[in-house]
Amino acid sequence: MRPGSRPHGQRKHTFIEEARRAQIVSAAIDTIAEVGFANASLSRIAQRAGVSKGVISYHFSGKDELMDQVVEQVYSAIAEFVLPRIAEAPDECAALRAHVLAVADYMRGHREQLMALAGIFNGTRTSEGTSSRHRLMVAEPVYQEIEKRLRAGQERGVLRDFDVRVMAVTLQASIDGMFAYWVTHPDHDLEAHAAELAEIIERSARADPPA
Template structure:
């Protein structure tokens, strides 16, 4: 089988192969979320899946291709969840509120996957030592916030921002959501509803005129 085709022409993947790959990715997510990026070896992942290490090598070109799936799948699911919910709102204020609510709900419902993404994105590096995903990942995730802010500024419902102060605002909202995720790892019994309510309040107050 041509490994290259696997990542590019997914139509050629059989049902059983997709299932195996999905199972392996799922176990990789669980393993990374539990023991961390550095300790998540192919052996560990195979063990959790009750398969031989060789099976992973058969279905994925290498460890890198496997780990890449984690943020890729997450981002697709995240976008599918968030985008329609924002678009269902008219006013920027409501959009911002829904953005926060939807993100926290999504994170809450996909804890392991989020933890694994954080581990992967913040550790996976290219050969020259630079973080591989950090840049595009964060920019892509920042975009919807920035467009909500832009809309709100234009409509005059948000206070005035310069281009770069709007960016700080967007980064801060994003950081607050990431901070929620980290707090969730430390305190799994967190009251998510209350946290959500308070975040919405904070950023409503900090964006309004």
């Protein structure tokens, strides 16, 4: 360990340290969105943040830990935006529609964040092409949260009988695909795409009305 450095995660960060970490994370997001994950070196991120590379090394053990923090921060921000809208839905079927539409709303206002997230996921794939640990880090909690709502809807008779893991994976993959297409086709009507996707998901999950 370098002189003057400290072990990461061994004590609570001070307010000033948290502010500096947030500044670095924000710079990392902007840098990855602009130049891609592979070209987003710590030196380049430091330049964007207006600090030395040593400052980043003081707050983060390396690029991996910094990317962990970027992923965690972006997903936390998405959850803070999306979950209240889902909670307002009258039932679990309507919640599926609310989920898709809310994520699309978030996408429109936070394109750089999500481009950075995609850059991290794609840039850290293994040589065998399997998902990066950053994606795996967040995927399972997302699936489990969706599954919980799906089971509740099935128990109440709002949703038909289906494999909740398959539906959770399908929903998340469809949302990821919507964003990926929008990024490569900036003129694509994201609002219309989200509305159509929400209709497809809702219809596929809704329980048949009693005969």
